[in-house]
Amino acid sequence: MTQFIELFINGISLGFVYALLALGFVIIFKSTRVINFAHGSVVLFGAYLIASTQDNLGFLPAVLVGVAGSAVLAALLYLVILRRVRGRAADTVTIATIGIDILLATELARRIGQRVLNIGDPWRDDIVRFGDFGVPAARVAAAVVAVVLLGAFMAAFKFSRWGVAMRAAAEDGETAALMGIRLPRVALGAWCIAGALAAVGGVFLTTFPTPGVDRAAGLAALSAFPAAILGGLDSVVGAVVGALIIGVAVSLSGGYQDEISFLGRGLGQVTPYVVMVLVLLVRPSGLFGTRELTRV
Amino acid sequence: MSERLASLPRNPRWLGWVAVWVVALLAPFFLESFWLQTGLFAMSAAIGAIGLTILTGTAGLLSLAHAFFVAVGAYGYCFFAGQESVGVSSVSGLGLPPLIALVLAVALSGLCGALYSPLSGRLSGIYLGIASIGLVFIGQHILFNASGVTGGFNGRDAEPFSLLGFSFTATDPALSIAGVPFEDLERLWYLGLALVALAYYYGRHLTDGRPGRALEAVRDSEVAAAVMGVDVTRYKAAAFTVSSMYAGLSGVLLALVFNRIVPESFGLALSVEFLAMIVIGGLGSIRGAVLGGIFVSMLPKLMDKYSDSLPFLAQPGAGSGVEPGQAARFAFGAAIVAVLLFAPGGIGAIGRRIRPARSEAPTPDDPSSPTPEAPARSVSFPSKERSA
Secondary structure, eight states, rough: HHHHHHHHHHHHHHHHHHHHHHHHHHHHHHHHHHHHHHHHHHHHHHHHHHHHHHHHOOOOHHHHHHHHHHHHHHIIIIIIIIIITTTSSSHHHHHHHHHHHHHHHHHHHHHHOOOOOOOOOOOTTTTEEEEEEEEHHHHHHHHHHHHHHHHHHHHHHHHHHHHHHHHHHHHHHHHHHTTTOOOOHHHHHHHHHHHHHHHHHHHSSSSTOOOOOOHHHHHHTTHHHHHHHOOOOOOHHHHHHHHHHHHHHHHHHHHTTTTTTTOOTTHHHHHHHHHHHHHHHHHHSSOOOOOOOOOO | HHHHTTTTOOOOOHHHHHHHHHHHHHHHHHHHHHHHHHHHHHHHHHHHOOOOIIIIIIIIOOOOHHHHHHHHHHHHHHHHHHBBOTTOBBOOOOOHHHHHHHHHHHHHHHHHHHHHHHHHHSSSSHHHHHHHHHHHHHHHHHHHHHHHHHHHOOOOEEEOEEEEEEEOOOSOOOOEEEEOOOOOOHHHHHHHHHHHHHHHHHHHHHSSSSSHHHHHHEEEEEHHHHHOOOHHHHHHHHHHHHHHHHHHHHHHHHHHHEEEOOOOGSSSHHHHHHHHHHHHOOOOOOOHHHHHHHHHHHHHHHHHHHTTTTTTBOOOOOSSSHHHHHHHHHHHHHHHHHHHHTTTTHHHHHHHHHHHHHHOOOOOOOOOOOOOSSOOOHHHHHHHHOOO
């Protein structure tokens, strides 16, 4: 039982990391109807930027640089490429992001090479103990930061002018535009926020217990895909719930892998996808997604 | 006959086809084994790309699961044709004749595609695309772990192909035509050509005919298609089945050329490469898929071979500079973006755009003249409106 609760708590903290990334997918999808396959590379870019500047700047300033850098990168992707393919079918644009991802991931993999970079976080491999249960300090920090960021985002989404504009744009773009909402600007803001969240997610994806920033970190970020999908692609709450489910599932299947060894080694990496497929079989639009109705 | 001859000058395309076939048929006589192997990989890629372009281009169903179905074909062939072997890496096999194994492997891939349809039929557009990623990861997990059939991490050998007692190996029987020794690659070359031709003509007939029109209708609007009498669910399932069978055939050929298959080869990267092929070739275009398949599969190998003479490339493992494999990835990543930005119809459509300009300028109000801007075929999904 102790092991179960410990794994569960670890899973929740991992889930919050995924939530930061899944929220990025959802924000971009809501505002531009695009699935951003380049998100993993943006995460890796942020982490790489932090890891390579933290020696000179220290950890916190480096994180700020990484967050700003990722936000700018995401904004550039939108401005330079995705805005031009606007008006085409959403799936064409999605395929374009796959092309962008290939470019970014190749360049980052080339720069990182075989190295594993240290992100220079202050938590190192400390363990925080809650009674009998131990959780890595970095994961506790991740959960706290994620809760603060998610709360701030949801409040802004609900109450700020930008949030209202974005919700209006997502609900009915044409009407929103007629009401004087500048859709390109809303979309640009969404991409920036997603990029910034990606960098923060990148920090916690590469702290303890993971070894550090290596070329595969972008692939690990892909695990946030199932989280966004199973929550429902256009639901902010869904992204968080989906991410927590995925986090717990990954943690449990990793911790109990000896008991479920008949399912094969390395199950932890496939768990998100198995959970996603099972949920989609029952609910094709995810747990909280808007069901698409066809009007003739 | 005379009519046919008279139409020849007006139809230079016909001559082009003859030229392509003559070159392809004579290739083993003057190409060295590197080129034959690269060509065979390109053939395998072309077959798989035709399947994906039918699914994603014609039927409008975005799939990143293609690598999974290719793997099913490759491992299926190895299992059906392979012999039972015990020892360090014991794998089971049925030891069937290779031709039957090929047919069964393709059928097995089709079956997997059909089994996927309860999911694929229910999911719309983008959900389907991402759910299909799941299939790749789950599939690779099975390949790594079901070592009794797949050989696990180390993979398993592929049984050489043989047809009516004629073996597609180097020596059995030793064969030499016009002074050129016909070994395994030369023999496989003709098998590959036959399979590509079959895949191409079947694909053309499928997309040009009634099923193709039905699938295009489903792509453009499911409701409209259903009103026209198209059984949407059935056609979607059929598109997945056919596309998976193409992928399976591509996998069989891949296994035959590789001689040995490992799970590593069938990851998400392979699916993305297939997607790159059909986007670069132009979505929905069978010929484009073949061209895209050749381009994307040959590029890394060519860069590798000529890394000495290309000044901007570093030696593999040099640590700095752009390595050939990376340069190839840059090239096709950029190609995807460039094609989508500037030439949405793909390589094939560029040719179509140039051609009318070369002949006499078409008048805009003449309906029979080819339009200079060929309508781009893009994946488009029924514009579903959400209602409260």
